[in-house]
Amino acid sequence: MNEVSPIVAASSEAFDVQRVREDFPALHQDVHGKPLVYLDSAATTLKPQSVIDAVDEVYARDCANIHRAVHLLSQRATARFEEAREKVRAFLNASKKTEIVFTRGTTEAINLVSHSWGRSSLREGDEVLVTELEHHSNIVPWQILCQQTGAKLVVVPMTDRGEVLREAFENKLSERTRLVAMAHVSNALGTVLPVSELIALAHERGALVLLDGAQAVSHVDVDVQALDCDFYAFSGHKLYGPTGIGVLYGKERLLDKMPPYQGGGDMIRSVTFEETIYNDLPYKFEAGTPHIAGAVGLGAAIDYFSSFDAELIHAHENAVLHYATEALKAVPGLRLIGTAPGKVAALSFLMESAHPHDIGTIVDAEGVAIRTGHHCAQPVMEHFGIAATARASLGMYNSRDDIDALVAALRKVRELFG
Ligand code: PLP
Numbered sequence: 001m002n003e004v005s006p007i008v009a010a011s012s013e014a015f016d017v018q019r020v021r022e023d024f025p026a027l028h029q030d031v032h033g034k035p036l037v038y039l040d041s042a043a044t045t046l047k048p049q050s051v052i053d054a055v056d057e058v059y060a061r062d063c064a065n066i067h068r069a070v071h072l073l074s075q076r077a078t079a080r081f082e083e084a085r086e087k088v089r090a091f092l093n094a095s096k097k098t099e100i101v102f103t104r105g106t107t108e109a110i111n112l113v114s115h116s117w118g119r120s121s122l123r124e125g126d127e128v129l130v131t132e133l134e135h136h137s138n139i140v141p142w143q144i145l146c147q148q149t150g151a152k153l154v155v156v157p158m159t160d161r162g163e164v165l166r167e168a169f170e171n172k173l174s175e176r177t178r179l180v181a182m183a184h185v186s187n188a189l190g191t192v193l194p195v196s197e198l199i200a201l202a203h204e205r206g207a208l209v210l211l212d213g214a215q216a217v218s219h220v221d222v223d224v225q226a227l228d229c230d231f232y233a234f235s236g237h238k239l240y241g242p243t244g245i246g247v248l249y250g251k252e253r254l255l256d257k258m259p260p261y262q263g264g265g266d267m268i269r270s271v272t273f274e275e276t277i278y279n280d281l282p283y284k285f286e287a288g289t290p291h292i293a294g295a296v297g298l299g300a301a302i303d304y305f306s307s308f309d310a311e312l313i314h315a316h317e318n319a320v321l322h323y324a325t326e327a328l329k330a331v332p333g334l335r336l337i338g339t340a341p342g343k344v345a346a347l348s349f350l351m352e353s354a355h356p357h358d359i360g361t362i363v364d365a366e367g368v369a370i371r372t373g374h375h376c377a378q379p380v381m382e383h384f385g386i387a388a389t390a391r392a393s394l395g396m397y398n399s400r401d402d403i404d405a406l407v408a409a410l411r412k413v414r415e416l417f418g
Contacts, residue, residue: 015308015316017399023048023304024397034367037405042187042215042346042393043371044237047301054300055242058293066292067266067283081292084299085282091302092232093223094249098281101255102290105246106214107137109233110181112248112285113210114141116258118179124150127176129207131169131193132158132383133186136376138212142181151178158383162189162338169198177207184216184232188377188391189338190321190346192220199228208254214238218395219317219344221310224249236294240395241301245294248285255281262287313396317345320394324403331410337389348375348389351410354417356388362416363390366409368402 021027026046029036038046058080064073066081088100103109118141122128128142132155139153146153156172158164164182173180180202185192199209210231216222217234224232232249236242250258260267260278264287269277278284305313324347328334333352351359360372371391374381381387392406 015312017316017397020308021397021399023050025049025052027397031367031369032365037368037402039392039394039398039402039406040369040371041218041395041398042238042375042391044243045218045240045395046397047242047297048240048304050304051241051297051300055293055297058296065289077292080296080299081290084295084302087299087302088247091217091222091306092247092249093225095225096252099249099252099255101248101250101282101285102295103233103246103248104244104291105235105237106212106233107235107246109231109246109248110137110210110212111141112261113231113233113250114145116261116285117208117254118142118145119149120259122146122149122151122178125176126151126178127154127174128152129154129156129169129172129177129180129182129202131156131164131182133162133164133189133191133377133380134181134183135187135212135214136378137214138181138183139379142179152176155379156182158191158380159340160383161340162186162191162343162380163340164191164193164198166194166197166201170201173201173205173207175205177202177205179208179210181210181212183212183214184222185213185219185344186338186377186380187215187346188348188375188380188389189340190215190343190348190393191338191340192216192342192344195229196227203228215345218305219314221314230254236298236301239298239301240304242291242294242297245291245298247298252281255285258285260284260287264288266290308396314344317394317396317398320398320400320403321345321347323400324392324394324406327403327407328410331407332414334410337384337386346391346393348391350386350389351413351417354413356390358417359390359410359413362413363406363409366405366412368406368409370406 024046062076064077066078202209208230211229213234217239236245267287335350337348356372
């Protein structure tokens with residue numbers, strides 16, 4: 001990994017991580033009689049008190065269905081839900097609120113595009129391009145789509161450091177590529193893909209681009225207009241918000257032409273047995289009662305995140321990542337998986353004599369929560385000829401002390417397994 005720059009180091013010091021930790025109640029508990037060290041934010045981030053309060057308040061005070069009734073509670077709930085949409089719009093720098101569709105999460109957002117855009121647009125012989133480092137959520141929906149339409153799934157290989165290089169990408173792009181679906185940041189490896197450059201290449205060939213932003217939103221700046229991506233998907237629970245709520249951003253001119261994904265209440269303007277007229281964007285894609293408290297909680301998470309200078313958060317995390325990388329490299333018999341320059345937030349690793357699940361169990365007994373397994377990225381594991389890794393991943397609340405605790409716990413693994 002690259003040296004941490006003096007600017008990053010200085011801004012990291014300007015970030016008061018101890019103060020931030022006070023905002024996250026889940027951090028203040030013991031597990032197995034030890035203070036919790038949470039290093040699994042790539043799976044889900046912990047929630048600040050303000051998000052918990054916002055969700056609580058919806059159920060305690062503004063508990064009503066939205067867009068439907070004239071009574072005051074419903075008006076308040078509707079206003080809060082739509083305010084949350086505006087917060088998401090501003091966070092992604094989308095030009096219009098109509099481009100923000102609430103979903104259950106990244107997975108549903110990707111499935112929405114594959115069902116709606118994919119089934120209405122793809123023909124036999126068309127190609128969908130993904131990369132080798134995708135999460136299963138950004139592979140399986142396209143596989144199903146290809147099986148149903150006769151289109152072909154094409155895979156851009158990654159390097160042994162876990163990078164997706166321009167040349168490899170260009171080699172796989174063709175006149176038949178209709179859509180590129182790729183991660184902005186890899187969950188298993190922490191690689192940040194050079195998405196601006198790759199989007200421009202895809203557009204030159206007339207292909208649309210969907211970015212899976214699940215791991216990006218809390219670690220890199222996202223500006224959908226500057227990126228010029230056609231679709232962007234993310235989950236609230238990886239941005240310090242609730243589970244069960246996520247977002248699909250789509251360019252209005254594309255969403256407008258796409259057929260509904262699901263039918264039901266709220267997505268219609270009028271229904272007769274002969275004909276249904278669909279609602280305007282974004283409601284056309286929001287059938288049924290949505291996760292109202294979840295959307296409000298996501299809005300509160302965006303408020304919380306935006307109350308900091310994002311540059312300071314990123315610099316702090318990068319400094320902790322650098323510290324962790326050096327500390328883990330010094331553990332005898334430990335091998336890092338995923339060493340792309342400029343990577344963020346996640347450290348996958350193996351130890352010579354211990355299976356990742358044993359590592360996870362032993363460090364858990366020391367109070368350290370990490371993830372073990374294939375991380376829903378089995379093709380990544382296949383690339384490295386392994387079945388699983390142990391993965392420590394960072395959030396804004398992690399400090400060097402957490403890394404010291406992890407390394408101490410890994411020493412126990414070595415004592416037990418040699
Ligand atoms: N894509 C990536 C890169 C992820 O890391 C994840 C979750 O870990 C997902 C997609 C799926 O997110 P969700 O389960 O919130 O829909």
